[in-house]
Amino acid sequence: MTVLFIFITAIYVIFICVLFIAYGKVETFKWRPKNPVSRFSIVVPFRNEGNHLDTLLQSFKGLNYPKEIFEIIMVDDDSEDHSVEIIESFLGKYQQEKLNITILKNERQSHSPKKDAIVTAISHSNFEWIVTTDADCVVPEFWLQSFDIIIQHKAPKLIVAPVGYRISNSILDYFQLHDFLSLQTATVGGFGIGNPFLCNGANLCYNKDVFKELNGFKGNTNIASGDDLFFMEKVVKNYPKDIHFLKSKNAIVYTKPEATLMALFNQRVRWASKTSAYNNLFSKVLALIVLLMNASLVVCFVLAILGLQSWQFLSVLFIIKFCFDFLFIFRSSNFFNQNFSLIRYPLNSLMYPLFVVAVSCYSMFFNYKWKGRSFKK
Numbered sequence: 001m002t003v004l005f006i007f008i009t010a011i012y013v014i015f016i017c018v019l020f021i022a023y024g025k026v027e028t029f030k031w032r033p034k035n036p037v038s039r040f041s042i043v044v045p046f047r048n049e050g051n052h053l054d055t056l057l058q059s060f061k062g063l064n065y066p067k068e069i070f071e072i073i074m075v076d077d078d079s080e081d082h083s084v085e086i087i088e089s090f091l092g093k094y095q096q097e098k099l100n101i102t103i104l105k106n107e108r109q110s111h112s113p114k115k116d117a118i119v120t121a122i123s124h125s126n127f128e129w130i131v132t133t134d135a136d137c138v139v140p141e142f143w144l145q146s147f148d149i150i151i152q153h154k155a156p157k158l159i160v161a162p163v164g165y166r167i168s169n170s171i172l173d174y175f176q177l178h179d180f181l182s183l184q185t186a187t188v189g190g191f192g193i194g195n196p197f198l199c200n201g202a203n204l205c206y207n208k209d210v211f212k213e214l215n216g217f218k219g220n221t222n223i224a225s226g227d228d229l230f231f232m233e234k235v236v237k238n239y240p241k242d243i244h245f246l247k248s249k250n251a252i253v254y255t256k257p258e259a260t261l262m263a264l265f266n267q268r269v270r271w272a273s274k275t276s277a278y279n280n281l282f283s284k285v286l287a288l289i290v291l292l293m294n295a296s297l298v299v300c301f302v303l304a305i306l307g308l309q310s311w312q313f314l315s316v317l318f319i320i321k322f323c324f325d326f327l328f329i330f331r332s333s334n335f336f337n338q339n340f341s342l343i344r345y346p347l348n349s350l351m352y353p354l355f356v357v358a359v360s361c362y363s364m365f366f367n368y369k370w371k372g373r374s375f376k377k
Helices: 002-025 053-063 082-095 113-124 143-154 171-192 207-212 227-238 261-273 282-304 311-335 339-365
Strands: 040-046 070-077 101-105 129-132 156-158 161-163 204-207 242-243 252-257 369-370 373-375
Touching: 002 171, 002 282, 002 311, 040 113, 053 082, 070 082, 070 113, 082 101, 082 373, 113 227, 129 143, 143 156, 143 161, 156 227, 156 261, 161 171, 161 282, 171 242, 171 261, 171 282, 171 311, 171 339, 204 207, 207 252, 227 242, 261 339, 282 311, 282 339, 311 339
Parallel strands: 040 070, 040 129, 070 101, 156 242, 161 252
Antiparallel strands: 129 204, 156 204, 369 373
């Protein structure tokens, strides 16, 4: 058992080091402004987001981009609160801003409400670039300009952009932040090794013609989530040289962490439930290695309590993981200007292995809830 623990730890360290080094190979995108020419259709699916929509709409109002070449399509996925009224009130209040905002009703066609909402929006869109974000997000002033610049310089088919957390001073928020920062490092690292395997639909941009050419989400509509990853896999397969990560602080979209532990658990179960459907072998192997590393710590802890493993050995394993994970998270915390959060990392590192094992085990055998609905894994 000891040899197995050592082997898993060694493999884990190798994967972390590869992605850590690869992160540095993705250059920060240089800000070289040009006259904006790209036309964007911003797509926002929403369901019961009354507490968040006004903040998002205010950030749309602050976009520094010609209003005649972008539109905002809000897709209502059977909201049971006052979400639609908030958007309509915003439109009435800021008519002088001349924002081109359309509210659509989701046209359900599959088992995935969010994918249906995006397809609904695209079918009504007027412009050639689709940008997706979430209703609980805030977009930066030069968001669309950043996409336009990389489009003019790189002529991509799909652009993955950074997503950060806006946090309060709660233990749960810091826990989610560190988990999310590790995902951001892994996302950029995937591009650094030439094998993109992660992205986030809260900040994603792609060519509408490519979406239609690749039949959009066809082939994975039976899975409720994954509108971002599964489509990215299609683009990587068909246009491996035409997908880019926009490593620019001007493009960071910020979202809010989950408010409760149960909401966080359900979110992570939803994310974990689609892992088996990935086509990218590297992402599957990485997910397995991460699970095994965290499970090793949990099992080793139990064995130490039972007197079947030494506490010294457990301490060595934990310290190795702690150090490499800390450096991994530091990569992204520096980019997002969130180094202040690292003082909370020691406590989170103690809780994380148990959380990962619990989420993984639950996702294998049980369904999950999302936006007030139940979904099969």
